[in-house]
Amino acid sequence: MNVSQYFTLAGYDLNHPPPLVGLLSVGAIALTCVVAYRLYFHPLARVPGPVLAALTDYYVTYYDLVKDGDMVKQLERLHHRYGPMVRFGPNKIHFSDPKAFDLIYKDPRFPKDPWFYDAFGAPQSLFGCTDISIAKERASLLRPLFSRKKISQLEEVIQEVVDRFIVALSKQSTTQDSVNFYRGFASITMEIITTYCFAETYGIVDYPDFAHPKLVGFQGSNFAVFAMQHFPLLRFLFPKIPLWILKPLIPGMFGRRQFIQALDSQIAGILEDPASLDRAGHEIVYHHLLHTKGGEKPTRAGLLSNAISLTAAGTETVANACAVATFHVLSNKSIKEKLSKELLGAWPDPGISKSLEKLEKLPYLTAVIKESLRLSHGVVTPTPRVVTEPTIISGVFLPPGTIISSGQTFTHYNPELFPSPRQFQPDRWLGEGSSELDNHLVAFSKGQRMCIGVNLAWAELYLILGNMFRKVEMELTGTKESDLEFRALLTPRFRCLLRAKITSVRGVAASS
Numbered sequence: 241m242n243v244s245q246y247f248t249l250a251g252y253d254l255n256h257p258p259p260l261v262g263l264l265s266v267g268a269i270a271l272t273c274v275v276a277y278r279l280y281f282h283p284l285a286r287v288p289g290p291v292l293a294a295l296t297d298y299y300v301t302y303y304d305l306v307k308d309g310d311m312v313k314q315l316e317r318l319h320h321r322y323g324p325m326v327r328f329g330p331n332k333i334h335f336s337d338p339k340a341f342d343l344i345y346k347d348p349r350f351p352k353d354p355w356f357y358d359a360f361g362a363p364q365s366l367f368g369c370t371d372i373s374i375a376k377e378r379a380s381l382l383r384p385l386f387s388r389k390k391i392s393q394l395e396e397v398i399q400e401v402v403d404r405f406i407v408a409l410s411k412q413s414t415t416q417d418s419v420n421f422y423r424g425f426a427s428i429t430m431e432i433i434t435t436y437c438f439a440e441t442y443g444i445v446d447y448p449d450f451a452h453p454k455l456v457g458f459q460g461s462n463f464a465v466f467a468m469q470h471f472p473l474l475r476f477l478f479p480k481i482p483l484w485i486l487k488p489l490i491p492g493m494f495g496r497r498q499f500i501q502a503l504d505s506q507i508a509g510i511l512e513d514p515a516s517l518d519r520a521g522h523e524i525v526y527h528h529l530l531h532t533k534g535g536e537k538p539t540r541a542g543l544l545s546n547a548i549s550l551t552a553a554g555t556e557t558v559a560n561a562c563a564v565a566t567f568h569v570l571s572n573k574s575i576k577e578k579l580s581k582e583l584l585g586a587w588p589d590p591g592i593s594k595s596l597e598k599l600e601k602l603p604y605l606t607a608v609i610k611e612s613l614r615l616s617h618g619v620v621t622p623t624p625r626v627v628t629e630p631t632i633i634s635g636v637f638l639p640p641g642t643i644i645s646s647g648q649t650f651t652h653y654n655p656e657l658f659p660s661p662r663q664f665q666p667d668r669w670l671g672e673g674s675s676e677l678d679n680h681l682v683a684f685s686k687g688q689r690m691c692i693g694v695n696l697a698w699a700e701l702y703l704i705l706g707n708m709f710r711k712v713e714m715e716l717t718g719t720k721e722s723d724l725e726f727r728a729l730l731t732p733r734f735r736c737l738l739r740a741k742i743t744s745v746r747g748v749a750a751s752s
C-alpha cells in the first residue's frame with residue numbers, strides 16, 4: 241500500500257486536506273529541513289559538539305535557566321569531551337585555547353553580539369553598545385574620568401568610603417557574631433562607584449548588616465536579564481508587569497526601582513540646570529557626558545543607561561575579587577602571615593592613611609590581588625562576538641553571522657599557564673619570568689571593548705584590601721572553598737555567603 245492509499249483508507253481526502261493536517265505537514269517538512277541543514281549542511285556542521293546544541297539555542301537556555309547558571313561548567317565538560325573548539329549552539333562556537341581569546345577580543349572586526357547585549361536593556365550606554373565606532377566615541381567621553389591620573393587626583397573620594405567601611409566593620413564586630421562579607425564588599429564597591437561617578441553617597445556602607453535596599457535590589461537582577469535573553473518577549477512584558485506582582489517574585493525589586501529613580505532625578509536636575517554640576521564637589525561622569533563635541537547628543541535616557549551600567553559593572557566585579565582574596569587569605573595561614581608582615585613593615589601606624597602609590601609598591605599585596613582577579617575572573621559567561629566577514633580561526637572557516645567566544649575562566653584555569661590552576665598561589669606572580677603571566681590575566685578582557693574601569697578597579701582593590709588586612713583581624717565562620725562555586729550570570733554569583741567573625745579592629749578612632 242502506498243502513502244496516498246493509506247491516507248484514503250484512513251478517511252482523508254488528499255485533494256482537500258483539513259487545514260490542521262496541512263499545517264502540520266508543512267511544519268514537519270520545514271522542521272526536517274532545518275534539522276538536516278543544521279546537522280549536515282550548515283558551514284559549522286563539522287565543528288564538534290553535542291547534536292542537541294547544533295539543533296537549538298535552547299540547549300544554552302537549559303543550562304542558563306533550568307540548571308541555574310551552569311553553562312560555564314557545561315562548556316568545561318564539552319571541551320573535555322570534544323577538544324579546544326566546541327559548537328554549543330546552531331551558530332555558536334566556543335574556544336578554550338588562550339590564543340583564541342586574543343584573536344577574538346583584540347580584533348575590532350568582531351563586535352559585541354546584540355542578541356546577548358540587548359537583553360541588558362542599556363543600548364544607549366557604553367557597555368550595551370554593539371556598534372564599534374559608536375562605542376569608540378562613547379568610551380572617549382568616559383575615559384578621562386577613569387584615567388590613572390584622575391584616580392590619583394580623586395583618591396580621597398575612594399579613601400573616605402574605605403574609612404567608613406572599616407568603621408562599619410568595627411561596629412558590626414560588636415553587634416554581630418559574624419559579618420556577611422559578600423554583601424559587605426558589594427556595599428563598599430557600590431558606594432565607591434556612586435560617589436566617584438555621580439558624587440552621590442547613599443549611606444550603603446553604613447546600613448545595618450550591609451543590607452541597604454538599593455544594594456539588595458541591584459544584586460538580584462541578572463537572572464531576569466538572562467531570562468529576557470532567551471525569551472525576548474519578556475523584554476516587552478517585563479516593564480508592563482505591576483510592581484505588586486513582581487515584588488514577591490524578585491526580592492529587592494522595589495529598592496532597585498528606588499535606586500534608578502534617584503539616578504534619574506539627579507540627571508533630570510543636571511539637564512535642567514547644567515550649572516548645578518559646579519556644586520558636585522568633584523569631577524563626575526556628567527561633566528564629560530554632557531560636553532560632547534559633535535557626535536551623539538546626551539539624552540536623559542542615555543545618561544541614565546550609562547549610570548546604571550557603570551554601577552552594575554563596577555559593583556559585583558570588584559566585590560567578587562575582594563571576596564576571593566578574603567576567603568583565601570583567611571583560610572591559608574602562611575599567605576596570611578606573609579601579607580600581614582609586608583603590610584606591618586610598610587605601614588607601622590594604621591591610624592594614618594597609606595597612599596595608593598605606596599600600596600601599589602607592595603609586591604605581596606599586588607600578587608594577592610592578581611591571584612584574586614584570576615580566580616574571580618571578572619566576567620565568567622563567555623562574552624559573545626559576531627563574525628562580520630569570512631574568517632578562519634584555529635583552522636576552521638567561520639561564515640559571517642557566526643557567534644564566537646572564549647570564556648575568561650578557560651584562560652585562568654589553563655594548567656599550562658597556571659599550574660594547579662584552581663589553587664590560590666600568590667607566589668606564582670612573584671618568581672622569575674612571572675611578569676609574562678600578566679598577559680594571561682584577562683579578568684578585564686582585552687582589546688577595544690575591555691573594561692574602561694580597570695584603573696579604578698585596581699585602585700579600589702589596593703585600598704580596600706590593604707586597609708582591611710592591615711586594620712581588621714578576623715576569622716572565617718563556616719565558609720568552605722566549595723561555597724565559592726559560582727552560578728555564571730555574566731559575573732560569577734557565589735552559591736553561598738562569605739562570613740567571618742571580626743576579632744579586633746585597629747586604627748579607627750573610638751568616637752567614629
Ligand code: HEM
Pocket residue numbers: 366367368375379386549550553554555557558561617618619623682683684685688689690691692693694696697
Ligand atoms: C575587578 C573589577 C572589574 C573587572 C574584573 C571588570 C571586568 C570587565 C570585563 C571583562 C569587561 C568586558 C565585558 C564584555 O566584554 O562585555 C568590562 C567592561 C566594562 N567595565 Fe569593567 N570590570 C571591573 C570593574 C569595573 C569598574 C570599577 C567599572 C566602573 C567604571 C567598570 C566599567 C566597565 C564598563 C563601562 C565596561 C564596558 C566597556 C565597553 O563595553 O566598551 N568595570 N569589565
